[in-house]
Amino acid sequence: MFNDIWIARKNAMCLARTLMVATIVIAVGTGYVIITAEDHDSSLTIVNEYDPYA
Numbered sequence: 641m642f643n644d645i646w647i648a649r650k651n652a653m654c655l656a657r658t659l660m661v662a663t664i665v666i667a668v669g670t671g672y673v674i675i676t677a678e679d680h681d682s683s684l685t686i687v688n689e690y691d692p693y694a
Contacts, residue, residue, distance in 0.1 A: 641671040648672035649688055656690040663690050 642648035648665050652674045656663040662677035665687040672687060680686075 641668065641673055643671050645672055645687065648674060652688065653690050656692045660692050662692070664688070665690075 642651070645665075652663045652665045655674060659676075664675055664677055664680055664684075666673050666675060667685045667687055675684075677689070677691075
C-alpha cells in the first residue's frame with residue numbers, strides 16, 4: 641500500500657510495462673493500491689489505469 645499518489649502511479653506504470661498487463665491504481669482508505677485490470681471489481685474506486693499497449 642502506498643500513501644503517496646505520485647509513487648503509486650510511478651510504480652503502476654513501471655509494473656504495467658514490465659508485466660505487459662494493464663494495471664490500476666485504486667484508493668483504499670487513505671492509501672493507494674496497485675492491482676491488475678483482471679482483478680478489477682466494480683465496487684473499487686479507480687484513480688488511474690495504465691495499459692502498456694496504448
